[in-house]
Amino acid sequence: MDNYSIGGSEVKQDSGEAIGEIGQNKTLLVQKLTQDPPVKPDVVKGIKSVDEVFEHFKPEVEVNYEDSEGVESKETLHFTNVGDFSMNGIINQSEFLKNLSAEKDQYLKIVKQLRSNKILKMALEDPDAKEALLESIHSLLSELRAGQK
Secondary structure (H helix, E strand, O other), X not given: OOOOOOOOOOOOOOOXXXXXXXXXXXXXXXXXXXXXXXXXXXXXXXXXXXXXXXXHHOOEEEEEEEOOOOOEEEEEEEOOOHHHHOHHHHHOOOHHHHHHHHHHHHHHHHHHHHHHOHHHHHHHHOHHHHHHHHHHHHHHHHHXXXXXX
């Protein structure tokens, strides 16, 4: 006999697929994954796994991105398995998102450095030292920009 407690529920597995029930604290997003509208319903027989569904329908979607300067770019994301819907699965397909992710990582490193570097903290608290640090940074930026030309 199964032993249940308050708040629990049993979910019987009907197949061997690696898709589980969506947790209560999750959100399910549903979106059309092809650009072309279907002409008529497509009944496909004989598909027995999620991999076969991806193989048959080859879902893809065009995504428009806009950077901080307002420049738009368009990319096509392809989905060949359930893992492609994860954050890393989508980022790995997109140069725009890879660049944003790298930028985010750099900002996180800077924040970590600001929080842990005592000498830098003291320099930022002293107005004269802060001004000298900013001048050094502006000078370095000018050199980098001059080197790119």
